[in-house]
Amino acid sequence: MSKDFDVAIVGGGMCGLACAIGLAKSGIKIAVFEAAAAFEQVGAGVGLGPNSLRALKGLGLFDAVLTKSDQPKPTTRLFAFVEGTGTHKQIFDYAESSGVKNCEGLGIYRPAFLDALMPLLDPTCISLNKRCTAIQELPSGRQLLHFSDGTTHETDLVIGADGIRSITRKKVMGDGNDCLGFSGTYAYRGLIPIEQLKAEGVQTPVETRPYCYVGLGKHIITFPIKGGTVLNVVAFDSSAHPGHLLPERPHPWVEIVSTKEIVGGWEGWGDEVQAIVSHLRNPSRWSIHTLHPPLKSYVRKRVVLVGDSAHAMLPHLGAGVGQGFEDVYVLCRLLSHQKTTKANLEAALAIYDELRVPRANMVLEQSINMGKIYENYGPGHYDVEDIRRHIKGMWEPVWHHDLEAEVDGAIRRFEMEKV
Template sequence: MSDPRKPNAKDFRVAIIGGGMCGLACAVGLARLAGIQAEVFEAAPKFEEVGAGVGLGPNALRALDRLGVLDAVLAQTEDADRTARRMVFVSGLDQHEEVYDYNNSSELTPADTGIGIYRPAFLDAVLLLVDPKTTHFNKRCTSVSSTASGAYCIHFADGTSHEADLVIGADGIKSVLRTAVVSTEKKVLQFTNTVAYRGLVPRETLERDGMKIDMSQRVYCFVGIDKHIIAFPIRSGKIINIVAFATDNSVPAGSVEVTGPWVEPVPQQEVLDKYEGWGPDVMIMLNHLKNPSKWFIHSLTPLQTFIREKIALVGDAAHGMAPHLGSGVGQGFEDVFVLCELLAHPSTNLSNLEDVLKAYDALRVPRANMVLERSHRAGVIYEAYGKPGYESAGDMEGHLAGIWEPIWRHDLDADVASAIAGLQQRGAFSAAD
């Protein structure tokens, strides 16, 4: 744990709004890389994650490693074994014929591995690294205003406020901080017309009921028309994380407004009805999906910028995306790593913070938006297997091969080095540092 008495190594104060996976990773990264004790403001009464799995690709693990978070996460979970996150695509119907094995996309290298992890275990591990004196609960940010001295006053729903020089918005897809960064006139958040039914099922129960596909190692994607199901093992293969997606393509994306909650419990029968006629292994999985939750999947239209002055967005606040490439939080960890590295640079101080955030923006906007757009495209491909979509496995392969490599095999250190070189060239950083 960082030493609470240690003064900030920098001449600016940092506030992080939102204590989800990205906000907390950011607090740890700032303390470890930059010696900055950021204050974290969380709307909920405690830090909490949904009881579900999350897949972390090789790029996400590299970012977590560099932030000083990965070892703690691996030590806390039963999911320390890295496996290739490469999917096997099988038909959702009939006897689940293999459609495409992503192992055929390119040669597998040791650096291509990731993990599937139980989200609450991730949070428990990261919390051990965060100084509790810097965390504040029941602090729902409502707005941010500028002060006469050039700092920010962060306002909370309970009537209190807090002053900081740099505000990091890690407040998720419904971000309030985003309204301080981009124009509120343009609608940037839309319902994708896709819902996801989620649940966890013990693997041995599935096997006992005759599931033929071996779910102990690989990530499976069951494909069909307007629907697909992702299933992968967590907790050393003991538990299977199941996410069943269904899309209403009868109306254009963005035309439906979800006015109720975006997550709600639903009767299991709703899920069984939705997938009626799908193959035997799918029905075994769904028959065991007790107490499923239904998620209305929203996505941002790509933002032109993640910053304004000394406010920066990270994670879903910046690029909330459809989860079809399992890369949303991985992009958030990349944001956090790049931001922490730039803030940690010896030349970074209050006087050049805006230049530093511009460098962050120049790197992160194109990359995270590329992943956002690919994620959307992947969902369309997964849900086009069969009439009237791609009828042959070869068609699917042609569209899927190579889709992950640019996400997984990216060199973040080279990004940071080029940003620093740019800051030096523009005179924002001294060339000597």
């Protein structure tokens, strides 16, 4: 160990494990506490944009992740947008948008991502069945984690990577409202063999690239997996609660529902949409939650948030996981810096907060805006030109942010400060 402080990471998901590996490589003693009894072998697919891949490369994790992806290398997979009703004419092709450069991305399932990272981490650092229930600051300034099994763990720094229902966020925000709420949107997820859809007369080349079917109060995202043989479908329905953040829904947030439920919800849409939803067998329905208004700080003394704990956002930009990896990259750069010691941990965390809050919160707000755009197309609302104007350029601020240069500048300022 090359540092005089140790770190406890609450949560062993994608961001938690990435952070653990990044810190351990730098000689920082780490302990990871995961609430589940085992790393889950279920989960949705995630899309990693150019900014996500740069962060993973900076952490030294990209090659391992690539080996577990369905893709042999990153590719450009930009969305095309089509009408959800009528004949499904194409409205906008993001590939033809001006200024789109260096936008290669990667798709991977969460379990595959975890499988890629696990061999890179000493298994003795990981404790399963450890659900954190509270964090207590000791007179020494150290933090005491309390777990549901009655055990405790003392550490210098707590990193909260415990997701949208974060206990560490409650510590950062205090006893007030932690801003968690139901977005009013349900997402129906499922997989369909593409040959079935082609036999049903689906003409849109959904096997070649991602598509978004837009309309009023609803939209559908499709993207091909398994070499273009299977279609991953996410059908969003916000029609019952448009634009309103509601109280957190009771668990479970993910439920298996009947095909009949989803077919009824898309009555009156075009033939292709009808074919897609009718072929979703026992789809899972996800109650989409978010943090809004965004947190003003991700740090409180020696407790710091990353990923969904800090800025759980709607999936409409496909950018939530990427912002988590950016968090991890910045935090690992700061904590592993030769000047960072136990004495100035809070100064390093203040820089993290300075960099990450405006950046991630901007993406959070844009993810909300994007969903409203997708679901505002139709008579009396957006027309084709409106949709094109609103969508064009939405992803570039996410993809092309120079995070490395931003961190380099912050570290130079850090080096000039007195310890």
